[in-house]
Amino acid sequence: MxxxxxxxxxxxxxxxxxxxxxxxxxxxxxxPEQNRVPISKIVVLNVDEASSGWIDKNLFTRFFMDEMRKINSSIEVHVHILYRIEDWEKLLKEAPRAIMVVNSHGEIIPIPSSYNADWCSFLGDLARLIEDKGWVLVNPIGYAFWGVGNAVDPQVGSAKIIGVNGLNCFMWGVGLVASAWPPLPEDYMNGQFNDLSKKLFDILGYEIGYDIPESIPIHRPLTVFNGTTEVLPLWALIEVKGENVTCYGFAAYKIGRGYLIWGGLHHIAPGTKVPEDITARLTAATIAYFIEPDILFMPAAPKKTPLKPSTVILSIFLVVLATISLYILKTSGLIGRRPK
Structure with missing residues (x-):
């Protein structure tokens, strides 16, 4: 034709x-969907034999478990708490695939007794579990691996400070170099929530300015290099933007088959406090999005209508004023008197 x-x-x-x-x-x-990470379970490290740095591990764990119960229907994953150093050592030896480990110890991480205080070997092995087994390590606050802890081992104690060498050994285990020192003065390191985090908070029912502050101090942002090339996070919830520099908080860095999720929050201290409940909400929101990216397509949670302090004070004042006025009117006989 x-x-x-x-x-x-x-x-x-x-x-x-x-x-x-x-x-x-x-x-x-x-x-099949490729963007979902098939996490089999979440393990919270809250080991009795190790202390914590820049955070109260018990308080954080309690708040974190509360938040995970609220959002569990959205991500459907089991959360377990490890309280004993023996259980942590057993998990490391079994090396199951695709688990998420949340470190509630902040700048300290528990080290098993079998390493005989060889913290560099331990951190290198942990990094390789992320790289090879698809583990996801979440460290919400501070300069991760600043110290190790194990009160059973007298060479370590509940907290042995190793400084920047901890992160160095961890990254060397997977052929990377990193630092968590802020590139700007700490007064300029207040992070802002981006569009991703705002959308996520709406869905989870977290209101900025009420459940979460409008800005967050990110004083230990992670910078990663592969040779001379900077490795940027796949995504982040918080951004700190300065002149010719951008830092990230609660950011997901790909390491082999797994991920390192770095919070970078400032320590719990007077005047710069990021309370454990806020840290727990940010951690839970990060995990919810990581495990179930499609959560962004869910409807937003109903808005809360919190009363401002000024509104509460005014309401109390009006009630008291009405009560006094009613009392004066009654005692003066202007009301309650029967007509003749």
Whole structure:
């Protein structure tokens, strides 16, 4: 059949590539989802034999478990708490695939007794579990691996400070270099929530300015290098922007098959306090998005209507004023008197 008009020739010419494009798109959409990380369980490190740095581990764990119970229907994952150093050592030896470890110890991380205080080997092995077994390590606050803890081992004690060498050994285990010193003065390291975190908070029912402050001090942001190339996070909830520099808080860094999620929050201290309940909410929100990215397509939670302190004071004042006025009117006989 001859195509007698340019219009018909154009239609046929466009139909063939469109058909193949449509077929390819259908095949892609039919593939299993690749953006979900199949985490089998979440383990919270709250080991009795190790102390914590920049955070109260017990208070954080309590708040974190409360937050995870609230959002568990959205992500459907089991959360376990490890209280004993023996259980932590057993988990490391079993090395199951695709688990998430939340370190409630802040700048300290528990080290098993079998390492005989060889913290560099321990941190290197931990990094390789992330790289090879798909582990996800979440460290919400401070300069992670600043110290190790194990009161059973007299060479370590509940907290042995190793400084920047801890993060160095961890990163060397996977061929990377990193630092968590702020590139700007700490007074300029207040992070702002980005569009991702705002959307996520709306869905989880966290209101900025009520459940979470409007800005968060990110005083230990992570900077990672692979050779001379900076490794940027896949995503982050908090950003600190300065002149020619951007830092991130609660950011997900890909390491082999697994991830390191770095909070970078400032320590719990007077005047710069990030309370454990806020730290727990930020951690829970990060985990919810990491495990179930499709949570962003869920409807937003109903807005809370918190009363401002000024509103509460005014309401109390009006009630007291009305009570006094009613009392004066009654005692003066202006009300309650029977007509003659």
């Amino acid at each position: 001859r195509l007698r008009t340019p219009y018909m020739r154009c239609v046929v010419t466009l139909t063939i590539p469109v058909f193949f494009l449509f077929t390819t798109l259908c095949l892609v959409l039919a593939q």
